[in-house]
Amino acid sequence: MSQALDPHAATVAKAAGVEPGPRLTTADGRPLTRALARSSRKARRRAFLLVLPLLLFILITFVVPIGQMLQRSVKNDGFSANMPQISAWFAENPRGTEPDEAAWAALAADLQQAARDRTIGIVGTRINYDMAGTRSLFTSAGRQARNGLEPPYRDAILDIDARWESPALWSIMREASSAYTANFYLAALDRTRNTQGDIVMAPSERQVYIMLFQRTFVMSAVITFMTFLLGFPVAHLLATLPLRKSNLLMIFVLLPFWTSLLVRTTSWMVLLQQQGVINDILVWLGIIGTGQRLQMIYNQTGTIIAMTHILLPFMILPLYSVMRTINPSYVRAARSLGATSWTAFRRIYFPQTLPGLGAGALLVFILAVGYYITPALVGGSSGQLISNMIAMHMMQTLNWSMAAALAALLLASVLLLYWVYDRLVGIDNLKLG
Amino acid sequence: MSRTSADDAFVVFDRVQKSYDGQSLVVKDLNLQIGKGEFMTMLGPSGSGKTTCLMMLAGFETATHGEIRLDGRNINDVPPHKRGIGMVFQNYALFPHMTVGENLSFPLEVRGMGKVERESRIMRALDMVQMGKFRNRRPAQLSGGQQQRIALARALVFDPKLVLMDEPLGALDKQLREHMQFEIKALHERLGITVVYVTHDQGEALTMSDRIAVFNDGRIQQLAPPATLYEAPENSFVAGFIGENNALPGVIEKLDGDNALVRLANGALIDATAVNIRENGQPTTVSIRPERVEFKPEMMPPDAHTIDAEVRDVVYMGDILRTRLRVAGSDDFVMKCRNTLGQTRLSPGQQIKIGWHPRDARALDPVTTQQGSVN
Numbered sequence A: 001m002s003q004a005l006d007p008h009a010a011t012v013a014k015a016a017g018v019e020p021g022p023r024l025t026t027a028d029g030r031p032l033t034r035a036l037a038r039s040s041r042k043a044r045r046r047a048f049l050l051v052l053p054l055l056l057f058i059l060i061t062f063v064v065p066i067g068q069m070l071q072r073s074v075k076n077d078g079f080s081a082n083m084p085q086i087s088a089w090f091a092e093n094p095r096g097t098e099p100d101e102a103a104w105a106a107l108a109a110d111l112q113q114a115a116r117d118r119t120i121g122i123v124g125t126r127i128n129y130d131m132a133g134t135r136s137l138f139t140s141a142g143r144q145a146r147n148g149l150e151p152p153y154r155d156a157i158l159d160i161d162a163r164w165e166s167p168a169l170w171s172i173m174r175e176a177s178s179a180y181t182a183n184f185y186l187a188a189l190d191r192t193r194n195t196q197g198d199i200v201m202a203p204s205e206r207q208v209y210i211m212l213f214q215r216t217f218v219m220s221a222v223i224t225f226m227t228f229l230l231g232f233p234v235a236h237l238l239a240t241l242p243l244r245k246s247n248l249l250m251i252f253v254l255l256p257f258w259t260s261l262l263v264r265t266t267s268w269m270v271l272l273q274q275q276g277v278i279n280d281i282l283v284w285l286g287i288i289g290t291g292q293r294l295q296m297i298y299n300q301t302g303t304i305i306a307m308t309h310i311l312l313p314f315m316i317l318p319l320y321s322v323m324r325t326i327n328p329s330y331v332r333a334a335r336s337l338g339a340t341s342w343t344a345f346r347r348i349y350f351p352q353t354l355p356g357l358g359a360g361a362l363l364v365f366i367l368a369v370g371y372y373i374t375p376a377l378v379g380g381s382s383g384q385l386i387s388n389m390i391a392m393h394m395m396q397t398l399n400w401s402m403a404a405a406l407a408a409l410l411l412a413s414v415l416l417l418y419w420v421y422d423r424l425v426g427i428d429n430l431k432l433g
Numbered sequence B: 001m002s003r004t005s006a007d008d009a010f011v012v013f014d015r016v017q018k019s020y021d022g023q024s025l026v027v028k029d030l031n032l033q034i035g036k037g038e039f040m041t042m043l044g045p046s047g048s049g050k051t052t053c054l055m056m057l058a059g060f061e062t063a064t065h066g067e068i069r070l071d072g073r074n075i076n077d078v079p080p081h082k083r084g085i086g087m088v089f090q091n092y093a094l095f096p097h098m099t100v101g102e103n104l105s106f107p108l109e110v111r112g113m114g115k116v117e118r119e120s121r122i123m124r125a126l127d128m129v130q131m132g133k134f135r136n137r138r139p140a141q142l143s144g145g146q147q148q149r150i151a152l153a154r155a156l157v158f159d160p161k162l163v164l165m166d167e168p169l170g171a172l173d174k175q176l177r178e179h180m181q182f183e184i185k186a187l188h189e190r191l192g193i194t195v196v197y198v199t200h201d202q203g204e205a206l207t208m209s210d211r212i213a214v215f216n217d218g219r220i221q222q223l224a225p226p227a228t229l230y231e232a233p234e235n236s237f238v239a240g241f242i243g244e245n246n247a248l249p250g251v252i253e254k255l256d257g258d259n260a261l262v263r264l265a266n267g268a269l270i271d272a273t274a275v276n277i278r279e280n281g282q283p284t285t286v287s288i289r290p291e292r293v294e295f296k297p298e299m300m301p302p303d304a305h306t307i308d309a310e311v312r313d314v315v316y317m318g319d320i321l322r323t324r325l326r327v328a329g330s331d332d333f334v335m336k337c338r339n340t341l342g343q344t345r346l347s348p349g350q351q352i353k354i355g356w357h358p359r360d361a362r363a364l365d366p367v368t369t370q371q372g373s374v375n
């Protein structure tokens, strides 16, 4: 645009453009373009060498683990690697085929081999992910099959446990017979496959993930909004106070970063619990009766309060850095043009803070969506977020594929959010500091 | 434009004082009347309190003491948005997230004006500054001069009676600045609005204003039309601040009505007009414009005193010859001669005698160190 204003610039640009003309050469007769490429190649190579350590670091600590996680979310060979024969039978026979004697024989052989290799536990665990209580089915069958089973294998295995006949079990084994599967993603979305292989809703008592995703997003939105409500005035103060006072205020803003997590959490407990300071004050003021003490911790309220506190600086700092650059003469101009102070704020000041607000909101929301430790400590059961579920699968059920699928969905939703933001606001409008 | 009495003045500063910190006064006892339709300029060095005065008038600062009246009404407690004063800021303060058209529409919208009326006013204001084609641009897509015009149009679009401008041309280059001075002046005359204009550029003040208030140290040093200010400065600050000036320190030898005989530092005697001098023996600074200094005997009045001078150098400036002289212990005495045919060319080291008409030399208060003469 500035070009249009400056006729001189336009002529310069035209002169610099590639006009078809005689090929230019250097003094010693080589083509100019080749000489230029050669001379800039060296500079480029040096620049690349400079960032190489960082590239390697990112590759090793970030790209590779995330890649592994994504792979793990679709790959689980706990069954297929240890039960090769029955897996082969599933591959040969289409869904709906009744298990014939060959299938039972393959199962018996696999059970025997897995029991000898001591991998029967892994197999059982894999099937147990999809059908509770089946781990013991495999381990006990393995114990008996260790010394070999007599044909007919169907009767032999059903003698061990009649549950082996269940079509649901066979359906699940079929799903597990290939190393790569989308079933963990289905499970993460509260879906499962029925015996015909169609995707259906999981039994209602097992439907938790969609609800948790919803709760995570809603609570993150609430937290983002709270940090905006609380942070906006503070950022404004920071940007307009004289330097010495604003420095002091900045220390208070950054205080949550400098306190240990446990200290912070403990103080929230002291403040918020039913026998805590706030309830005591409310009772003392007569606002609530002794029997009506508020439950403000170990539930969603606790998670929201504590996370708003810890995430507040991520909202304040980008806002502050944008507000500092807004010249006070804009608001003055608006006032002199006849706007009340509220109109001047709403139409002139606030729109100019949007790049900072967008950056702050995006930061807070993304951090909140993945937050784990604070909800685990103060969230009780109703304040748990999806990341707590991921942690549970990582550390307790050891269903890493499930954890990986949940994490991948979380990652995808954050990327989606980022993309939407870029479409709506433009990522280059983001002012992080 | 004529001087108005306090009763029918449009803007009145009545014994206004301002302190930001409670320790020192930034504006000390300001009394100023501005007539309707007048172009009044506040001129002064940086930090002399001009912006503060303007901000008090606009309502962004409160007067610590005194009263400001607009059209006969005390506006001390009127908030800025109810004063109806147009304002042009030094950095233009065009709203960066709005187009030119939206910027101009803003003051009309907050006044609740209908769309049709708004449209016609916006077009009229844009045409007035020859910016009609730039309606849909954003401020960042305009050059400095164009932004300046839009800022002007925005300050005028709601037909204010009074427009304040705080160094509006400070960011423009010289040529554009001179052009805009002309345009602002033309607009002022065409619209009949009252303008209070702040600048630290004396050339700008001299060419545009009906009257100039020279500020220094929180006080008005002199309030007068441009010609008076240049030709009859009332104190050495004004003499030094406006235009080029020679200042010769001395002591009053003899006072006879308006005529003063001054003994300079080296003992020489010269004639001058007494301005703010009261008695014999008082220290004084004689102020004389370089173009009023003569070195040819036939050009001086017959009974005028002359003094010895030594030529230090002569700078050829085309239309004039600027000669630096050593006079009465001062090394920076400047004499300007028109470069006419047959003009005597002086050479460095030459001894001459200089003099002037006693009316052109003004015996003023002694220069104190803090009053640095600009230029």
Ligand SMILES: Nc1ncnc2c1ncn2[C@@H]1O[C@H](COP(=O)(O)OP(=O)(O)O)[C@@H](O)[C@H]1O
Binding pocket: B020, B021, B026, B044, B045, B046, B047, B048, B049, B050, B051, B052, B053
């Ligand atoms: N908001 C303020 N707070 C404190 N001091 C100020 C403020 N604005 C101006 N001043 C002081 O008041 C004096 C006059 O300033 P100003 O009116 O801006 O002068 P000018 O516009 O003539 O350059 C200066 O010494 C300046 O430091």
Ligand SMILES: [Mg+2]
Binding pocket: B047, B050, B051, B052
């Ligand atoms: Mg100023």
